Amino acid sequence: MNVNTDSSIPIYIQIAEWIENEILADRLITDGKVYSQYQLAEMFNINPATAGKGLTILLENNILYKKRGLGMFVQGGAKEFIVEKRRDEKLTILAKEIVLEAKRLFVSDDELIELIKKVQKGC
Amino acid sequence: MAIVCNEVIKKYRNHKALKSMSFLIEEDKITGLIGRNGAGKSTLLKIVAGLQKATSGHVQIYGEQPFNNLKVASNLVFIEDTMSFSPIFNLGELFQMAKDFFPHWQDDLARKLLAYANISEKEYHHHLSKGQKSTFNLIYGLATRCKVTLLDEPMNGMDEAIRSDMYRAILKEYIAFPRTIIISSHHLHEIEHLTEDVLLINHGHVTLHAPLEDVKGLLVKLVGNITKIKESIPSAEIYYENESLVNGEVIVEATSIASRETELSQQGISIHPVSASEVCKYLTSQTRGGIDDVFK
Secondary structure, three states: OOOOOOOOOOHHHHHHHHHHHHHHOOOOOOOOEOOOHHHHHHHHOOOHHHHHHHHHHHHHOOOEEEEOOOEEEEOOOHHHHHHHHHHHHHHHHHHHHHHHHHHHOOOOHHHHHHHHHHHHHHO | OOEEEEEEEEEEOOEEEEEEEEEEEOOOOEEEEEOOOOOOHHHHHHHHHOOOOOOEEEEEEOOEOOOOOHHHHOOEEEEOOOOOOOOOOEHHHHHHHHHHHOOOOOHHHHHHHHHHOOOOOOOEHHHOOHHHHHHHHHHHHHHOOOOEEEEEOOOOOOOHHHHHHHHHHHHHHHHHOOOEEEEEEOOHHHHOOOOOEEEEEEOOEEEEEEEHHHHHOOEEEEEEOHHHHHHHOOOOOEEEEEOOOOOEEEEEEHHHHOOOHHHHHHOOOEEEEOOHHHHHHHHOOOOOOHHHHHHO
């Protein structure tokens, strides 16, 4: 992934989401060590303070925990928490956008469901 | 506090280049100094570097005033276009001498970066091309590892490829050895990923000094019927408006439409984000209509 500096989503949120995705994909597991802000800064070519902000959000949401002098680690149950949170927030917003656009284009409910099924098969 | 500027004024004969500038820069932050041509960026950096004396007000670098101060000089490096080095020494010899003056000089790094940029140590500074000069100057500045590093348009004249390499070099060096960096540019877009704070100046004044992420969310663009837009936000200050496009565009502060997004979209007005570099552009523009005003 590359961070998108043009996006209206702040870079530190993009970083937080990327780490969440790593947890969802089991590339980061419970009690596993997470990248430091300096590693993230190098990986994404961004200011370390920005990367640090991304980590802080995850810390505040209890997705990560801190061990003094050792770094940050994945909290138990983090994956389930992220799934639930993203379903509530992100997926609902995306669904709203799809429904709105479908309405504008006179797409019927059945056609929309058919379209989603078609896309799912492609994934 | 790494850098303190308090009511700094600089007059050149009848012209006031800086009109009472005050700001604080915290230690080990990368600050992007942004402003249009003639805003006072270079004058400000020259005063902070101690190359020029302010007409009034005071500047402190780690508690020391910088003008004519050897202690500041060996802990501060100022990289700019017109830097000149002795014509009788080649680049390798210039590095050799830097080692004696700068206590944290990274000789190995300087030579490796120079080789990477395909510039021979046997070259002389005044024989380099414009882009090569800039590259050498920046390498020199990074290798000093000075606690305060001032970079005035450091990428001037460099080609695209070396530019992104050099931005990466700044970041890597900063991570290895955090220091206070001010990097000036008229393209905020180019240095956005590197900077933590933005210091925007205009006509010798500080217009804005804020974290980059806050600058991004400062303004929004409303697109739709221009009369409708203005009716729905009667009290908002308008930074820019354009009615000559198919859809009218109005730029206002994000706070002026706070929590009214749904109401506006029901009226057919769409809301768009404004990038940090555009925010800087609108905050420093003279007219509300931009270039189109001239053609009216």
